[in-house]
Amino acid sequence: MAFAFDEMKGTNGHVRPAYAGLDQWLHDLPPDVLDRRRREAELLFRRIGITFAVYGEAESTERLIPFDVLPRILALAEWNTLRAGLEQRVKAINLYIKDIYGRREVLRAGIVPEDLVFQNPVFRPEMNGMSVPHDVYVHIAGIDIVRVDADTFYVLEDNVRTPSGVSYMLENREIMMRLFPELFARHRVAPVENYPDELLATLKSVAPPSASSDPTVVLLTPGIYNSAYYEHSFLADKLGVELVEGRDVVVRGQHAYMRTTEGLKRIDVIYRRVDDDFLDPLAFRPDSALGIPGLMTVYQAGNLTLANAVGTGIADDKAVYSYMPEIVKFYLAQEPILKNVPTWRCREAEHLAYVLDNLEQLVVKEVHGSGGYGMMVGPKSDRATIEAFRAKLKSRPENFIAQPTLALSTCPTFVEEGIAPRHVDLRPFVLTGRDRTRIVPGGLTRVALKNGSLVVNSSQGGGTKDTWVLDA
Amino acid sequence: MLSRTADNLYWLARYVERAEYLARILEASMRLTALPLAYVGSTNEWETAVATAGCRKSFFARYNEASEENVTEYLAFSIENPSSIRNCIEIARQNARAVRTALTIETWETINGAWIELRRFGNGPSSREEFLRFLHWVQETSLRFDGSAYRTMLRNDAYWFSRLGLYIERADNTARILDVKYHMLLPAGEPVGGPLDYYQWAAILRTVSALTAYHWVYRENLKPWLIADLLILNEQMPRSLASCYANLVRFCDLIAAAYGRQGHAQRKARAIRTRLQNSRMDEIFQAGLHEFITEFIADNNALGAAVNSQYLM
Structure with a gap:
């Protein structure tokens, strides 16, 4: 594996300009301050109740996500490029989804293979020929970005169903400002605290035409046992909207209502954090207790906006991912600003042959996997694991893609042995409304805390960092 | 909400x-x-x-x-x-x-x-x-x-509903302790356990954190009928049934005013409060303390059910 680019010290050990202030501050810092602050941060997170649940762990169902006290810093110029690339990509994704459930020009032009859409379990025939308010499908996108050198950012994954993590972006900043006022005094950091306002503006802008001028927005959560429940309640609070569960909502005629202490109240926009499958037991999984019977009829009648729309999964599937550069070109007639990680589609015979020959060097991912599950990192896997994946690949090649093992960039991170480089990624959040696209500068930086590890997922021992965009 | x-x-x-x-x-x-x-x-x-x-x-x-x-x-x-x-x-x-x-x-x-x-x-x-x-x-x-x-x-419905929960529970608790110990709180003149009961009475008061309050209100030694009076009818005493209902009526009315509508819960709370206000301790003893309390507990539960069906479902 290639030598990783360090965002603080580059490849030559010289501190890069954006990190000069942090470097100096670390230099001036009395020993053990970081350790004390780290403990304080943990206490704060625990007290505020910022926890997440790990599925499959009966013992401690609520855990803290580890927080690293050293910020990850992007220079404004770097961010501006990212920003333009993100906007472009999400714009294309929205056009693509509208097309798939509409005229299907992308299929007729042979850009994306048909079976990839129609055989895909996340394709929703219910959406065929239906228009959604203001043609926005993906109102909230979390695009995972990795970096391999000073100039190259790759999109690793598009998350356009119910991306999570934005509460950490916001809370990380709050806690950093509480713990390190001195460090902030030395920098001018672009704020992220306006995210909830931007989100609310986005959601209100896409209300259905039948809504009043002050539409009612709610946030739909699966409930307190969901791993992201903290985030749901946090966002509802910041947005100033009701946090509803399926049982709080009823469908009467062509409208959806919530049960309130003053009777039923009409709902116009649902920011839903419940997957498609569970949204409406009459339309999708009949065993869903989280959903709202009849919701899809209201949606199809055009009296409701779901954010994100139903069926957006056909755009963030890992198999579709590899076609994204062509999708951007097809709809926007522009070169993609953000690159894709080179990807082998195992569904194609030549690609599969290459992958099988080079398993030890590659990262193999299940097309429908997420959260770091169902993947194999070749250089980090033992013989048996590799052989197990080889067998899986041979029997269901269309279920997999493969990518080179990237030397993800590293950031200085405060770990057991002191300050050491650890691999990071970045998830900026892109908001698309009727009027415009909104992106707060930065995003959620996830960091693989284990030495050498490339897996940043919180369910697999990853942590988070505050992410700064520095004003020059 | x-x-x-x-x-x-x-x-x-x-x-x-x-x-x-x-x-x-x-x-x-x-x-x-x-x-x-x-x-x-x-x-x-x-x-x-x-x-x-x-x-x-x-x-x-x-x-x-x-x-x-x-x-x-x-x-x-x-x-x-x-x-x-x-x-x-x-x-x-x-x-x-x-x-x-x-x-x-x-x-x-x-x-x-x-x-x-x-x-x-x-x-x-x-x-x-x-x-x-x-x-x-x-x-x-x-x-x-x-x-x-x-x-x-904020003083809005969120606060008022939490207060309703608090006072319904508190009224239930006070009524329960009276119910269990009612035989020790028989009216004046009835032969009771004598000095033995003193500590039992003190324990009741302690359970509802009213031992000091008792002395301030009555300026007397512990007398069972006064203890009953304190816990049932005295509105000054925060855990008394009367005080709980003064609060319950108030919070029910605040909700009704905010929503511009009243219902069964308001009427029920008012009826129970009126009954407490019109009661005298000697009459309660005459009709039977145990019966009085049993009926109160049922009434209090009925208020809970009314709040539930009017607002919480």
């Missing part, structure tokens, strides 16, 4: 109040069992504690004997007892977590902090000293919860 949110707030307050009440019962029982038998008679205080907590049936389904060990375990720490202090805090916190957005940081941190702290006490105390500390801690948690709600919550 969402009916479910109101429901969570209502039960959050009820469970915190119940946890405090249980802690008070247990503390009063510990004091009584520390006295020589000649002072308190040969009653089993632990059995009385179980009865006062209203779980005699479920307790004896599990244990043969109401020993100190069994009762403290069951009322304070048992996972099987749905209303043990542990479960009260657990359920209160579940309710709080479901309505994070309707709570202030201060109230949330109080209840979440208590829930975290609860683990420190593990499955039971290692000594009586530690147990007493635990009981005090529970009472402090309730005070902090109440105080933080009082000081930080």
Whole structure:
């Protein structure tokens, strides 16, 4: 594996300009301050109740996500490029989804293979020929970005169903400002605290035409046992909207209502954090207790906006991912600003042959996997694991893609042995409304805390960092 | 507001109040069992504690004997007892977590902090000293919860529903302790246990934190009919039935005014309050204290049901 680019010290050990202030501050810092602050941060997170649940762990169902006290810093110029690339990509994704459930020009032009859409379990025939308010499908996108050198950012994954993590972006900043006022005094950091306002503006802008001028927005959560429940309640609070569960909502005629202490109240926009499958037991999984019977009829009648729309999964599937550069070109007639990680589609015979020959060097991912599950990192896997994946690949090649093992960039991170480089990624959040696209500068930086590890997922021992965009 | 949110707030307050009440019962029982038998008679205080907590049936389904060990375990720490202090805090916190957005940081941190702290006490105390500390801690948690709600919550329906939960629970608790001990609170002139009962009476007052209040109000030695008067009809006494209902009527009316509509809950609360206001202690004794209290508990439950069907479903 290639030598990783360090965002603080580059490849030559010289501190890069954006990190000069942090470097100096670390230099001036009395020993053990970081350790004390780290403990304080943990206490704060625990007290505020910022926890997440790990599925499959009966013992401690609520855990803290580890927080690293050293910020990850992007220079404004770097961010501006990212920003333009993100906007472009999400714009294309929205056009693509509208097309798939509409005229299907992308299929007729042979850009994306048909079976990839129609055989895909996340394709929703219910959406065929239906228009959604203001043609926005993906109102909230979390695009995972990795970096391999000073100039190259790759999109690793598009998350356009119910991306999570934005509460950490916001809370990380709050806690950093509480713990390190001195460090902030030395920098001018672009704020992220306006995210909830931007989100609310986005959601209100896409209300259905039948809504009043002050539409009612709610946030739909699966409930307190969901791993992201903290985030749901946090966002509802910041947005100033009701946090509803399926049982709080009823469908009467062509409208959806919530049960309130003053009777039923009409709902116009649902920011839903419940997957498609569970949204409406009459339309999708009949065993869903989280959903709202009849919701899809209201949606199809055009009296409701779901954010994100139903069926957006056909755009963030890992198999579709590899076609994204062509999708951007097809709809926007522009070169993609953000690159894709080179990807082998195992569904194609030549690609599969290459992958099988080079398993030890590659990262193999299940097309429908997420959260770091169902993947194999070749250089980090033992013989048996590799052989197990080889067998899986041979029997269901269309279920997999493969990518080179990237030397993800590293950031200085405060770990057991002191300050050491650890691999990071970045998830900026892109908001698309009727009027415009909104992106707060930065995003959620996830960091693989284990030495050498490339897996940043919180369910697999990853942590988070505050992410700064520095004003020059 | 969402009916479910109101429901969570209502039960959050009820469970915190119940946890405090249980802690008070247990503390009063510990004091009584520390006295020589000649002072308190040969009653089993632990059995009385179980009865006062209203779980005699479920307790004896599990244990043969109401020993100190069994009762403290069951009322304070048992996972099987749905209303043990542990479960009260657990359920209160579940309710709080479901309505994070309707709570202030201060109230949330109080209840979440208590829930975290609860683990420190593990499955039971290692000594009586530690147990007493635990009981005090529970009472402090309730005070902090109440105080933080009082000081930080907006005066809107969220606050009012949590108050409804608190006062319905409190009225129920006070009525229950009266019900269990009513035979000791017979009217003047009736022969009762004499000096033996003094400590039992003091224990009742202690359970509702009214021992000092009693002396301020009546400036007399402990007299059972005055104790009953204090706990039932005296509106100055925060845990009396009359005071609970003064508050319940007030909060029901505030909700009705805000929503521009009133219903069964308002009428029920007012009717119960009127009845308390029109009662005199000697008449209550004549008609039977036990009967009076039994009827009150049923009425109080009916108010709970009315609030539930009018707002929380």
